[in-house]
């Protein structure tokens with residue numbers, strides 16, 4: 155069974171890019187170990203601090219951020235680190251050819267209940283600075299800390315899935331994830347319905363109507379509240395994930411962050427044959443203006459994403 159290092163050498167001739175991915179994979183393996191022991195170590199609670207987005211940080215948010223920082227500091231090819239947990243971009247190695255943007259522990263509100271969380275990362279060329287559209291990513295990935303620890307990664311070709319074995323080696327367990335074109339499963343926080351715009355309302359109502367609605371088929375709904383878990387399910391069996399712009403999040407531009415949540419997930423989805431959209435344009439084409447910028451996120455099975463985009467065109 156191929157391991158990550160061998161897969162990387164077949165995917166890219168650029169050893170420095172491969173090295174950056176190995177550093178993030180190393181950080182993920184270390185975070186997995188910490189998470190497995192966290193309830194015993196009493197680390198699942200709040201840290202008593204808030205991040206730049208005004209969100210309460212968990213102790214594990216900060217620990218995970220420090221682990222990523224340590225791994226990347228040992229890598230001379232990383233010039234800048236952007237992290238959800240750090241107000242400003244951090245200068246790393248002046249010689250580095252890459253920028254890494256990361257959410258070190260996404261979905262951390264799920265830690266108390268032992269539900270899957272993840273580390274998301276995007277790799278950009280250093281020359282353009284951190285504010286580049288997702289289209290120019292060199293690679294992206296996430297680690298899902300679930301029943302198995304999975305690393306999902308893409309350079310430019312297929313989106314591949316690795317599983318961490320007992321010896322700490324990432325084993326290739328799915329060479330090319332394929333998100334089916336059509337799906338009968340959507341993921342959205344329906345408790346926010348009163349804030350939705352007409353397009354989101356139209357799409358969800360049409361889906362909930364099942365066989366009798368315009369979509370003409372039955373849908374099921376899933377919402378973990380942990381983006382990595384929701385996206386991983388969609389990558390493995392299809393579906394659509396929506397965190398659209400709504401009247402409550404509109405002033406901030408959305409809920410999820412462009413650089414280290416939306417862009418890497420859009421990049422991975424594209425490599426698996428899925429689509430990503432803000433409703434009005436491909437997420438990968440959004441030009442960022444700030445490192446913690448937020449964006450509406452709609453991604454998954456191509457046919458469903460197109461259906462949502464059709465609703466936006468009508469509105």
Ligand code: AHM
Nearest residue numbers: 209260261262263343379380381382
């Ligand atoms: P976080 O980065 O602070 O963990 O927030 C992001 C998370 C996503 O993982 C998830 O999709 C979303 O927030 C859940 O939002 P909601 O609380 O509205 O269900």
Ligand code: MG
Nearest residue numbers: 257260261415
């Ligand atoms: Mg997050």
